[in-house]
Amino acid sequence: MSFFKKIERTISVPRFDSYRQQGGDDCEALSKYLWNIALCESLYPVLHLVEVSYRNAVHSAICASPVGPNWLINESGALYSGELKKIKEAKEALAKRQKMQTEAYLVAELSFGFWNSLLDSRYELLWRKIIKDVFPNTPRSTRTRGDLSAVMSGIRNLRNSALHHHSIWHWADLKNKHASIYDVLGWICDSSTAAAREIDRFPSVYAAGAKGYAAASKAISN
Numbered sequence: 001m002s003f004f005k006k007i008e009r010t011i012s013v014p015r016f017d018s019y020r021q022q023g024g025d026d027c028e029a030l031s032k033y034l035w036n037i038a039l040c041e042s043l044y045p046v047l048h049l050v051e052v053s054y055r056n057a058v059h060s061a062i063c064a065s066p067v068g069p070n071w072l073i074n075e076s077g078a079l080y081s082g083e084l085k086k087i088k089e090a091k092e093a094l095a096k097r098q099k100m101q102t103e104a105y106l107v108a109e110l111s112f113g114f115w116n117s118l119l120d121s122r123y124e125l126l127w128r129k130i131i132k133d134v135f136p137n138t139p140r141s142t143r144t145r146g147d148l149s150a151v152m153s154g155i156r157n158l159r160n161s162a163l164h165h166h167s168i169w170h171w172a173d174l175k176n177k178h179a180s181i182y183d184v185l186g187w188i189c190d191s192s193t194a195a196a197r198e199i200d201r202f203p204s205v206y207a208a209g210a211k212g213y214a215a216a217s218k219a220i221s222n
Helices: 003-011 013-018 026-064 081-096 103-109 112-117 121-134 145-163 174-188 190-199 202-208 210-221
Strands: none
Touching: 003 013, 003 026, 003 210, 026 103, 026 112, 026 121, 026 145, 026 174, 026 190, 026 202, 026 210, 081 103, 081 112, 112 145, 121 145, 145 174, 174 190, 174 202, 202 210
16 A cells, blocks of 8 residues: 555545645645644644633633632622533533642633633623733723634634644634734733743744645655
């Protein structure tokens, strides 16, 4: 069996075919595949920092608001049914792993989807109280719950695609999406932005393009 037949069998024909869409031979398709893996991997540090920074900023701001501390453990009445359900599920997951049900553990256990759901229009009144604390450096023109919800939704989509091994190499706005992560990090905390830039390899990986992986593709396929 040829090398590329084995690759197709391993990653599936439909997946490998998606890298042939813009023409080129099998070696070029493999280069795009390798580049996509590298792109997804290179996004991990900035996605990590924006997710952790955002959820901790939201939690701290809500604790300091009229909602009060221990709002997760107490399943605050300020939350709607969907979010309350996710908190219950997080508590059950912690219990199964014999972890204490503390605010800190719950903050880490709850998904990025949960934290993004708090930007829904249902929580407009909450955001009027906490938006300046969560995003202290946001320009006034962007400091609305709706604007921030749209930006965070785009970041979440990129996060899910990168971490679930989807194809992102062909996204025309990939550089802009990467830049939006820095926008949000800067709005939350300048220090997080500085930390991200120290370990961010995305610019160089993106600039290399699929051609940057042509030699590796030829080497492993020969």
